[in-house]
Amino acid sequence: MAANEQHYTLDRPSFDEGPKILIVVAPYYKDIADDLVAGARAEVEAAGGTSEVVEVPGALEVPTAIGIAERLGDFDGYVALGCVIRGETTHYETVCNDSSRAIQLLGLQGLCIGNGILTVETRAQAEVRAGVQNKGGGAAAAALHLIALTRRFGGARGGVGFKPLGEDTILATGGTTV
Template sequence: MATAEQHYILPRPSFDKPVKILIVVSPYYRDIADNLINGAKAEIEAAGATWDLVEMPGALEIPTAIGISDRRSNFDGYVALGCVIRGETTHYETVCNDSSRALQLLGLQGLCIGNGILTVETRAQAEVRADPDDQNKGGGAAAAALHLVALARKWAQQSKGIGFKPKGQDTLMAGDTDGSNHA
């Protein structure tokens, strides 16, 4: 059973330009998915962002859908939603581990993803976690995506000062000790 332990929630980020989020959900457990979606939509809208929604058959397809979307559309961030309840086979571990790992790899490539795929032992645990009036894990995943979008935008304009200099700036070439050879 879930506990009512208090935890800190970061203040909602604000944006000076529009933010567009794609919610990718597996509605395998429709009622749980609907609650996750409702929580995510409310959080996205509260931040002044817009959203679109696509459904996938299962949690394993969610990272692929996000990868395809990133290559072929213009979303700023993504919210992955679904629910995996432990069954009698090892399929549970495969789905939980592989979907989570794939989302993490996409995130490490720079995508702004909030992971709201529930991995639980029982339906009751999922119901509490998905409920927007209880643990609201859909809203939490949307908040994570929004915070990552804010961070990406904050650092988008900053340069580390490495790499090639623009044409026209003096560049010391290898073997050029007096600076006579410029790019």
């Protein structure tokens, strides 16, 4: 982001019941991760929500942890945080692409996820994004907006794909039950 650019930011959503958010962070660069988490927590609290933080070894483990929490936990949404700084090998591309792709796939399955995994060229870029630009707060805001949208459209339906017909639906359509 150029210093003189202005970007539009959506108003913070409001909730009748505050959302419960899981923040999953890869603290490989601990100081940067701490700034990201602080921004995310502040945004969740400002929206009347609560948050829990879990740490995982690296950015590749963040989507797996979110998937586990979705199956076994009770969260309205998730914030994925971490930092990947380009090194001398192609490992950077693998970590950036695969973690982002996995988070996107979870989102397409109906999970409300804000992706705040920084992918940068230098530590200085990461420090600015985690601190001054508050990308952790931005990722939490994204998750909160998705939760608000989910609630607006009637809540979670238990995943994607075909929804099994219940007896009431079958009878209402003139079918019979077995």
